[in-house]
Amino acid sequence: MKTKQSSADLVRDMLNGSVRATARLITLVEANDSSVPEIMKQVYPHSGKAYVIGFTGAPGAGKSTVVGKLARLLDQSGKKVAIIAIDPSSPFTGGALLGDRIRMMEDLGTKQNVFIRSLGSRGEMGGLSEATYRVANVLDAFGKDYIFVETVGAGQAEIEVTKLADSVVVVLSPGMGDEIQAMKAGTMEIGDIVVLNKADQAGADMLASSLKVALHWATKNGEREPVLVKTIAVQQKGIEELWKELEVYRDYSIENGQLKQRREKRIRIEICKIMEDKIMRYLDKFTSDSKEFDQGIKEVSIDNKNPSQQAEVLLETFLSYLKQQENLK
Amino acid sequence: METKMKKRILVTKSDQDAHEVSVRYLTQLLRDKGMEVIFTRYSIIDEVVKTAVEEDVDVIAMSFYSAGLVYDTTRLMELMSEQGIKGDIKVVIGGTISEPEKRELLKIGVDEVFMPGVGTLQDVVECVNA
Numbered sequence: 300m301k302t303k304q305s306s307a308d309l310v311r312d313m314l315n316g317s318v319r320a321t322a323r324l325i326t327l328v329e330a331n332d333s334s335v336p337e338i339m340k341q342v343y344p345h346s347g348k349a350y351v352i353g354f355t356g357a358p359g360a361g362k363s364t365v366v367g368k369l370a371r372l373l374d375q376s377g378k379k380v381a382i383i384a385i386d387p388s389s390p391f392t393g394g395a396l397l398g399d400r401i402r403m404m405e406d407l408g409t410k411q412n413v414f415i416r417s418l419g420s421r422g423e424m425g426g427l428s429e430a431t432y433r434v435a436n437v438l439d440a441f442g443k444d445y446i447f448v449e450t451v452g453a454g455q456a457e458i459e460v461t462k463l464a465d466s467v468v469v470v471l472s473p474g475m476g477d478e479i480q481a482m483k484a485g486t487m488e489i490g491d492i493v494v495l496n497k498a499d500q501a502g503a504d505m506l507a508s509s510l511k512v513a514l515h516w517a518t519k520n521g522e523r524e525p526v527l528v529k530t531i532a533v534q535q536k537g538i539e540e541l542w543k544e545l546e547v548y549r550d551y552s553i554e555n556g557q558l559k560q561r562r563e564k565r566i567r568i569e570i571c572k573i574m575e576d577k578i579m580r581y582l583d584k585f586t587s588d589s590k591e592f593d594q595g596i597k598e599v600s601i602d603n604k605n606p607s608q609q610a611e612v613l614l615e616t617f618l619s620y621l622k623q624q625e626n627l628k
Numbered sequence: 629m630e631t632k633m634k635k636r637i638l639v640t641k642s643d644q645d646a647h648e649v650s651v652r653y654l655t656q657l658l659r660d661k662g663m664e665v666i667f668t669r670y671s672i673i674d675e676v677v678k679t680a681v682e683e684d685v686d687v688i689a690m691s692f693y694s695a696g697l698v699y700d701t702t703r704l705m706e707l708m709s710e711q712g713i714k715g716d717i718k719v720v721i722g723g724t725i726s727e728p729e730k731r732e733l734l735k736i737g738v739d740e741v742f743m744p745g746v747g748t749l750q751d752v753v754e755c756v757n758a
Contacts, residue, residue, distance in 0.1 A: 302716055318681055318682060319681050319711065319712070319713065322681055322682050322683065322684040323684055325684065326633070326636075326684045330633045330634070388664075389659065389660075389662075392659065392660050392661065392662045393634070393662045394658065394659035394660060394661060394662045394663050394664065394665070395659060395664045395665065396655055396656075396659050396665050396667060397664060397665065397666045397667070397683075398666075398667050400666060400668055400679065400683075401667060401668050401669060404643075404669065404670065404675060405671070408670065408671060408672070408674075408675040408678070409672065409674050409675055409678060411678075414682055415679075415682055415683075416682055416683060417664075417666050419634070419664045421634075
């Protein structure tokens, strides 16, 4: 059994450099434990320094390998990297096989400054974006310079997560469908940089030229066209070029205000989430405690009242209940 | 407000050991029980402890079908003591293990040992889930 530690102790230990405490905090944050508001209050003043890069793309394109190699490159130059690798949870059992880490073991297995954490997507309704960026905030406060968020590019929730990063890398590879596949919605629209991995495989050059055209078409007037970088990640080829392009993009996004915009969006969803959680907590209490609510249900089922109208009436009652509860505090 | 604490398991084996069917099957069974399973192959045992700490797992499950059983497990327990996580994280070992080896493993602090011909993978799942 794990020893219990208060969240305040965990935050203190994390700020003193404890990997264990950081990992424990992530578990609480990911599960949206009731201690999360308190944790985030303490973590927030220490965050805001890390740069977040999102990676997405079809399964098998080589995301984990690219992420692993890039992390190794930065680790060698003394930077502290954290990787958040998200894999899908089963919608039936809630279980998940988190297998991204296995691709990174060779390069990062014993690198003490690289922190890798696998997360299950835990269903789209679970607030994946909020949870992921709270985890990123924790790692930021822990002192990481760069945070890589890796998701499978399938499903709205996962793409949403990537879109909220400071910059977005889409990883593609040959043999995964023709250029028409690449033109489908999503892929071409979210990447600030597009990586064509496995660039030594048959069809890579063909795909590269049609990708360039597709990227050009997908770029609106006045916007920056995403750069295409060719890599052979398993051989470390193209990884330095990718890093250079990421730096170029970062400078550009600071200059034209894009970085600020994306960070504001993250703050927005964080604040919305806190408000939503609070309202939901009161709503749960209201629906289970209030006699008016039970009465309201009876009036629909027995007296045949209209549920929509009843909901309007109960909402009014709930709002005054909410005010009353807040005033009591 | 629901909180979703999930059981997290690290299933791992030496990269040198090619026997992987049973651990893959175990991984599947654990997943189907609703657990989050991190699967890795390690080059040196030190990686296992680092992974277990970062992933904040509840259980480390290791499989051995070739050499290294006692050496790796002893080192694992040492490193866990160093990190202050011995006893915090359950350790379960399975594979081609003899009786004397089993006694040795239990002596150094392994929580459960699964040997050939004793029980099924379902028992392992139950042990992990307990």
